[in-house]
Amino acid sequence: MASLKALRARITSVKSTRKITQAMKMVAAAKLRRAQLAAEAARPYAERMERMLASLGASVAGSPDAPKMLVGTGSDKVHLLVVVTGDRGLAGAFNTNVSRFARTKIRELEAEGKTVKVLSVGRKGATFLKREFGSRIVGEISFQGKKRVDFGDAQAVATRVTEMLEAGEFDVCTLVYNRFRSVISQVPSAQQMIPAMLPATSATAAPTGPQALYEYEPSEEEILATLLPQNLAIQMYRAILENAAGFFGSQMTAMDNATRNAGEMINKLTLNYNRTRQANITRELIEIISGAEAV
Amino acid sequence: MATFQLELVSPEKLLLSRAVEMAVLPAAEGEMGVLPGHAPMIVTLRGGVIAVTEGGQITERLYVAGGFAEVTPDRCTVLADEATPVAQLSKAGAEARLKEAEAAYAASGSETPERRDAVMAKLLAARVAVSVAEAA
Numbered sequence: 168m169a170s171l172k173a174l175r176a177r178i179t180s181v182k183s184t185r186k187i188t189q190a191m192k193m194v195a196a197a198k199l200r201r202a203q204l205a206a207e208a209a210r211p212y213a214e215r216m217e218r219m220l221a222s223l224g225a226s227v228a229g230s231p232d233a234p235k236m237l238v239g240t241g242s243d244k245v246h247l248l249v250v251v252t253g254d255r256g257l258a259g260a261f262n263t264n265v266s267r268f269a270r271t272k273i274r275e276l277e278a279e280g281k282t283v284k285v286l287s288v289g290r291k292g293a294t295f296l297k298r299e300f301g302s303r304i305v306g307e308i309s310f311q312g313k314k315r316v317d318f319g320d321a322q323a324v325a326t327r328v329t330e331m332l333e334a335g336e337f338d339v340c341t342l343v344y345n346r347f348r349s350v351i352s353q354v355p356s357a358q359q360m361i362p363a364m365l366p367a368t369s370a371t372a373a374p375t376g377p378q379a380l381y382e383y384e385p386s387e388e389e390i391l392a393t394l395l396p397q398n399l400a401i402q403m404y405r406a407i408l409e410n411a412a413g414f415f416g417s418q419m420t421a422m423d424n425a426t427r428n429a430g431e432m433i434n435k436l437t438l439n440y441n442r443t444r445q446a447n448i449t450r451e452l453i454e455i456i457s458g459a460e461a462v
Numbered sequence: 463m464a465t466f467q468l469e470l471v472s473p474e475k476l477l478l479s480r481a482v483e484m485a486v487l488p489a490a491e492g493e494m495g496v497l498p499g500h501a502p503m504i505v506t507l508r509g510g511v512i513a514v515t516e517g518g519q520i521t522e523r524l525y526v527a528g529g530f531a532e533v534t535p536d537r538c539t540v541l542a543d544e545a546t547p548v549a550q551l552s553k554a555g556a557e558a559r560l561k562e563a564e565a566a567y568a569a570s571g572s573e574t575p576e577r578r579d580a581v582m583a584k585l586l587a588a589r590v591a592v593s594v595a596e597a598a
Contacts, residue, residue, distance in 0.1 A: 208475040215471060215539050219504060219532050318473040318544075381532075384491055384505040393506055394530060397543075404473055 185429035239362030252292030259421035268355035321404035509587020
């Protein structure tokens with residue numbers, strides 16, 4: 168049995184761990200609220216962008232010189248996966264889940280004989296994927312040290328992807344990220360970005376529908392040429408924001424569990440400590456009494 | 463006077479959503495006034511000021527750094543890359559951005575024409591920002 172001193176030391180150490188996890192939980196909860204607000208604030212823009220893209224895309228998609236970003240390069244040999252993960256750990260299975268999901272995806276694609284390239288956004292995913300797919304990683308982007316990720320950061324990532332597309336470095340681009348379903352549930356999901364998946368309405372809308380009546384200034388092609396990269400950026404921005412919200416949600420849950428576990432551990436250790444203390448007293452008493460009887 | 467619904471959104475938030483009488487947009491090919499019943503249009507915007515008229519007076523002026531606008535007879539949606547009310551535009555901030563844009567433009571000599579155009583558009587938007595901030 169451990170000595171009293173050792174037990175006391177362990178109790179103090181677990182108590183301070185509990186203090187830390189409790190503080191981290193509070194911080195994560197506060198940041199979660201902010202991240203959720205930011206994710207919600209980005210929604211109107213994304214919705215309207217989608218609507219505009221639907222009406223534009225429907226009118227251009229048929230033409231042979233439609234931009235690559237909309238219709239793809241015509242082949243699907245080289246896949247680019249943009250994997251969005253957290254920059255920090257201590258958030259339960261958050262980073263592992265999305266990284267594993269990406270790993271399965273990469274294996275699937277490679278089994279089909281496709282070439283895979285990985286662009287990692289977030290430090291944790293990069294470390295995970297590097298072990299197995301080190302040679303496929305074409306870039307790493309991290310927002311570590313930034314207080315808040317703004318639209319400009321997302322735009323920088325999107326520009327990078329656009330440049331790669333223009334250089335013909337990939338055919339299909341898929342975004343892998345943790346979709347924020349609720350505070351306690353984040354679902355790793357994949358979303359194809361290039362060729363752009365137009366919202367379902369555009370496919371069903373007849374060419375004579377109200378969308379076909381728009382006038383364009385400058386031409387449709389020119390607008391589309393700026394709108395598509397912008398759409399890419401906003402999708403990226405949304406993924407990054409949802410990732411941030413999911414991260415804090417996951418961290419909050421993980422820290423809540425850790426706090427509870429620490430509490431249980433303290434109870435057990437305290438019980439153990441008290442029993443040991445009593446056993447010691449009893450033993451000493453027996454020693455004294457039996458000593459006195461012997462005399 | 464008749465009104466239409468004007469919505470101004472930036473990636474970071476919804477800035478404006480209400481019924482107005484007229485809005486003047488800095489469209490890529492010149493200023494464009496939008497009144498209720500305007501023909502459906504999709505236009506790109508350059509850096510400039512959106513002026514909102516309500517009750518016969520300009521009630522709001524917002525600087526946008528570029529973006530898109532979708533106009534329908536009863537609605538106008540502006541997707542701005544970045545939007546700030548003119549009163550909140552800081553002159554120092556705008557000048558810093560202009561310097562940055564000028565440096566980027568000077569460095570873009572060897573880039574593709576498309577990239578140069580993008581940098582040029584940023585530079586022009588920054589110039590407008592400075593002049594607007596000065597006037598305000």
